Amino acid sequence: MLGILNSLYKTDPRATYALLHNRVPANKDLMEHPTLMVQCESDKCEYPEIGLMGVINGIIGNEGKIIKAVHTLESDEDYPILTGFVLEDL
DSSP: OHHHHHHHHHHOHHHHHHHHHOEEEOOHHHHTOSSOOOBOSSSSOSSOEEEHHHHHHHHHGGGTEEEEEEEEOOSSSSSOEEEEEEEEEO
């Protein structure tokens, strides 16, 4: 999985960035899923969202690992730049 994500990034960084940063609304039932990772922007979690990484990590999350997107601020841009992916322990 990690190799595929890094290959995707090397092949088309812009598409990879867009896939990672697009999220869709999630309902409260999805928030309670045992492995899928739903994101909330506030403590109240009024508008939960899930993205590609939440689904991917939901697939591998029960193995005690998580895939993280790595970003850097070392560029001329005003926002973090995606540089690849790493596997970490939960």
